[in-house]
Structures are given as structure tokens and as C-alpha cells.
Amino acid sequence: MSLYRDEAVVLRTWKLGEADRIVSLLTRDHGKVRGVAKGVRRTRSKFGARLEPTSHLAIQLYEGKSDLHTITQVETINRFVGLRSDPERFARAESMLEAVEQMAQDHAPEPEVHMMLWRALATLDADGPYFVSAAFFLKLLAHDGVQPELDRCIECGTGDALVSIDVVGGGVRCGKCRRGRPLGAAALSLLRRIYSGDLAAVLREKSSEAGAEVDLLATALLESHLERRLKSTAVISQSLPG
Numbered sequence: 001m002s003l004y005r006d007e008a009v010v011l012r013t014w015k016l017g018e019a020d021r022i023v024s025l026l027t028r029d030h031g032k033v034r035g036v037a038k039g040v041r042r043t044r045s046k047f048g049a050r051l052e053p054t055s056h057l058a059i060q061l062y063e064g065k066s067d068l069h070t071i072t073q074v075e076t077i078n079r080f081v082g083l084r085s086d087p088e089r090f091a092r093a094e095s096m097l098e099a100v101e102q103m104a105q106d107h108a109p110e111p112e113v114h115m116m117l118w119r120a121l122a123t124l125d126a127d128g129p130y131f132v133s134a135a136f137f138l139k140l141l142a143h144d145g146v147q148p149e150l151d152r153c154i155e156c157g158t159g160d161a162l163v164s165i166d167v168v169g170g171g172v173r174c175g176k177c178r179r180g181r182p183l184g185a186a187a188l189s190l191l192r193r194i195y196s197g198d199l200a201a202v203l204r205e206k207s208s209e210a211g212a213e214v215d216l217l218a219t220a221l222l223e224s225h226l227e228r229r230l231k232s233t234a235v236i237s238q239s240l241p242g
């Protein structure tokens, strides 16, 4: 049992009883942590107002006997006011929080994911390029070891005339082996640029048809991965005693 300090992004909150709130946090050094903020719904407390989804915080928690830690102090690093004032940007931020909430493991520190998340939120907050959430999903998947094959057809191996992407199969397909979602040449080139580290330049681009295609594709890749993960988690929990 101990008191500790950390940095955290608020992923989700739930009501607990009459006055309390449970807060799901992605911390830098302690992974995903569920904390309880006591009494924050009884008054219009500043403490409670700081604990909103997307907020980037310096936080102090008390680790007791249960998995639910108690939040004892909160200071705001960034509330991301810009993205909160724009429904589209806020929806994109929420989808990023949801992806992390589902993928991050409890109490397993992943400082890189924590940094990716608050940086993506800051980028979305600053000028709101529409592409941030798609790029974030692709990087999050890559962090989890999932990266689609983009250079060769996953069926026959040719590098020519790649026209579709097979989300489940995990890569592109040529005209002869075509299956999955159609993929334009411009969208394929955009994807390759994201993975080759050209992300900053990609983020500065204006919206385009190829960008919209990659945007939808990133969500499809994430959903397919989460579905597989959720299924494998279900199998694991079924095999656990009790």
C-alpha cells in the first residue's frame, strides 16, 4: 500500500454510488489504472472538473488493497480546450481514447503509448488535421505488432498492380488475387509514407480522397484487430478457473 505520482490521460469515467466517480487512466509509468475520485459529484469540485476524458494530468494516487486506486491529487497539464470545442475533433479524440482503453493492459507500463496518445491529442488540439486519429490507430497497431504488408501481394507475391487490401489477411493484393477493400494508388502511397516515418509531412496535408480512404481503412484495421483480441481474451477468461 503506497502513494505514488504519475502522469496520466483520462480515458473514460463512470459514476460510482451517489458522489464518486471511477476514472480509467492511461498513466506513463503504471499502465492503465482505474482510480476512484471520492466526493467529486457532490459539489461542483474543481477536482472533479479536471477528471474529464482527454485531460492530460499530473496525478497522485493511493494504492490500497484493491485494484481500484484512490485519486488524491490532480493537476492539469493540458485540458485540450481546442478539441473540446469542436464536435468532430472531439469525436476523433474519443475514438483514440476508446482504442487505448481496449488495448492497454492494466498496470502494464507502456510509456511509449502514453506519449503517442497525449501527443496525438495535442496535435488534434492545435490545428486539428483530420488525419491524426487514422495515423494514431496505425501506430497503435504497429506498436502491438500489427502492420499490413504493403509492398507485395499477400497471395502471389507480385509487387505490381496492387489494387486491394485484405484487412483480415493483413496486406495488399494484386489485380489477379483481388479481395477485400479496393485501394487506390494514392492511398497506398500515403500508407507507405506513414509507415516509413514521413508522418509529420503527411499530417500537414490537406484532406484528400486518398486521405479519406486511409482514414476508413485505419478504423477497419483497428476494429478487425480488436475483434480478434476480444475473442482471444474471451477464450483466455473462459479457460481460467472461477
Ligand SMILES: [Zn+2]
Pocket (backbone or CB within 6 Å): 153, 154, 155, 156, 157, 158, 173, 174, 175, 176, 177, 178
Ligand atoms: Zn497476387
